[in-house]
Amino acid sequence: MSLFLLFLQFVKFGALAIGGGLMTLPLLYDTFVEQRHIFTPEAFGNLISISQITPGPVAINIATFVGYLNGGVGSAVVASLGLVCPSLIITGIALFFLNKYQNSWVIRGFFKGARLVAFVMMIYAIVLFCNMSVLSDPWPIKDILKTISTGHFVGPENYHINWLEMGVMVVALVLQRRQVPVTKLLIGAAVFGFFISFL
Amino acid sequence: MQVHILCLILRQHWLYHNLMKKEDTTGLSLLLFLFLNFFKVALFIIGGGLVMIPMIEDIFVRQSKKLKSKDILDMLALVQILPGLVAVNSAIFIGHKLAGFKGAVISVIGVILPSIIIITVIAAVFVNLDIQNPHILKAFSCVRACVVATFFGIIARLKREVLKDCWDYMAIGLGLICLMAGVSQIALILLSIPVGWLLVLCHKGENQK
Numbered sequence: 001m002s003l004f005l006l007f008l009q010f011v012k013f014g015a016l017a018i019g020g021g022l023m024t025l026p027l028l029y030d031t032f033v034e035q036r037h038i039f040t041p042e043a044f045g046n047l048i049s050i051s052q053i054t055p056g057p058v059a060i061n062i063a064t065f066v067g068y069l070n071g072g073v074g075s076a077v078v079a080s081l082g083l084v085c086p087s088l089i090i091t092g093i094a095l096f097f098l099n100k101y102q103n104s105w106v107i108r109g110f111f112k113g114a115r116l117v118a119f120v121m122m123i124y125a126i127v128l129f130c131n132m133s134v135l136s137d138p139w140p141i142k143d144i145l146k147t148i149s150t151g152h153f154v155g156p157e158n159y160h161i162n163w164l165e166m167g168v169m170v171v172a173l174v175l176q177r178r179q180v181p182v183t184k185l186l187i188g189a190a191v192f193g194f195f196i197s198f199l
Numbered sequence: 200m201q202v203h204i205l206c207l208i209l210r211q212h213w214l215y216h217n218l219m220k221k222e223d224t225t226g227l228s229l230l231l232f233l234f235l236n237f238f239k240v241a242l243f244i245i246g247g248g249l250v251m252i253p254m255i256e257d258i259f260v261r262q263s264k265k266l267k268s269k270d271i272l273d274m275l276a277l278v279q280i281l282p283g284l285v286a287v288n289s290a291i292f293i294g295h296k297l298a299g300f301k302g303a304v305i306s307v308i309g310v311i312l313p314s315i316i317i318i319t320v321i322a323a324v325f326v327n328l329d330i331q332n333p334h335i336l337k338a339f340s341c342v343r344a345c346v347v348a349t350f351f352g353i354i355a356r357l358k359r360e361v362l363k364d365c366w367d368y369m370a371i372g373l374g375l376i377c378l379m380a381g382v383s384q385i386a387l388i389l390l391s392i393p394v395g396w397l398l399v400l401c402h403k404g405e406n407q408k
C-alpha cells in the first residue's frame with residue numbers, strides 16, 4: 001500500500017473512533033484481514049494482545065505495527081500520525097466553540113452531565129482493572145447479588161483472587177496517602193512484579 | 200560511551216526537575232515540559248487510555264499546579280464524547296489549555312512517540328509476534344493492580360468537585376447500574392446530556408458554577 005493511501009486509511013479510523021481506541025478494532029480487522037488480506041486472523045489476534053501489554057495507547061500501537069509491517073519505520077510514523085490527525089482537528093474545533101460559549105446553559109449542562117458520566121467511568125474502570133489484575137476472572141453481577149443475598153460465596157469455576165496483586169494494591173493505596181508520586185508507584189510495581197516472578 | 204549516556208540522562212533529569220519546579224514556565228520551556236510529561240505518561244499506558252488520568256492529575260494538578268481538578272473532569276468528559284483515542288484527546292485538551300494549538304501538537308507527539316519507538320523495536324526483533332514472557336506479564340499485572348489503587352485515590356479527590364447534592368449521587372448510582380447491566384458507554388454518554396441540562400436548569404437560581 002502506498003504511503004498516502006495508508007495515511008488516508010488511518011485518518012478514517014481516527015475519525016470513526018468514538019469512545020476510545022478499542023472501537024477501531026472491528027474496522028481494522030475488516031480492512032486489513034478481510035479486504036486486503038495483509039494479516040491472517042491469528043496474526044491479527046497476536047498483534048492485539050501485544051499492543052495491549054506494551055506501553056502506549058492500544059490503537060497507536062496497532063497502527064505502528066501495521067505501518068511497520070507495510071513498509072518500515074517511515075510507514076509506521078505515517079500511520080500513527082494519520083490516526084491522530086482527525087482528533088487534532090475535531091478536538092481543536094470543539095475546544096474553540098466550548099471556550100466561546102462557555103456560559104450558556106447548553107454548554108454548562110453538557111459539562112455537568114458529561115462530568116457525571118466521567119465519574120461513573122472512573123468508578124467502572126476500577127472494576128475493569130480489578131478483573132485484569134487482582135481477580136482471575138470477571139465476577140458476574142448475578143453471582144455478586146447471589147453472594148450478598150445468600151451470605152456464602154458464589155462465583156465462576158476456578159475463581160480465585162491473586163493475593164500478590166492484592167498486596168501490591170494495598171501497599172500502593174497506603175503509599176498514595178503519603179503523597180508518593182503516581183509515576184514512582186507504577187515504576188515500583190513493575191520492578192517488584194518483574195523480580196518476584198523469578199521466585 | 201556508557202559514561203556519556205549516563206551524563207545525558209542525568210542532565211535531562213536535572214533539566215526536568217528544574218522544569219517541574221518553575222512556577223511560570225512559558226514559551227519553549229512550557230512546550231518541553233508538556234512533551235516530557237506526556238512522553239513519561241505514555242510509557243505507563245498499559246491496557247487502555249484511562250490509566251493516564253490519575254497520572255495526569257498527579258503531574259499537572261498536584262505537583263506542578265498548572266491545572267485545577269475541575270479541568271481534569273472537563274477533560275474526561277470531553278474525551279469520552281469526541282471521536283479519537285482517549286490518550287490522544289487528553290493530550291490535545293491539556294496542551295491546548297496550557298499552550299494553544301502548538302502545545303496540543305507537541306503533547307500529541309509526546310504521547311505517540313513511546314509507542315512508535317517500542318513497537319518498531321518489537322516488530323523488528325520479534326518477527327513472529329510472540330512475546331509471552333511470564334516475568335513481563337507479571338510486571339504488567341502488578342502495574343494494573345497499582346493502577347486500581349490510583350483510581351481509588353483520584354476518585355476520592357474528585358468527589359468534592361462532582362458530587363454536590365443528592366441529585367448528583369442519584370445520577371451516579373443510576374449510571375453505575377446502567378453500566379453493570381450492560382448499557383453501552385456511548386448510550387450512557389448520550390443519555391447524560393439531557394440529564395445535565397435538567398440538573399443545570401433546575402439549579403439556575405442557586406450557584407452559577
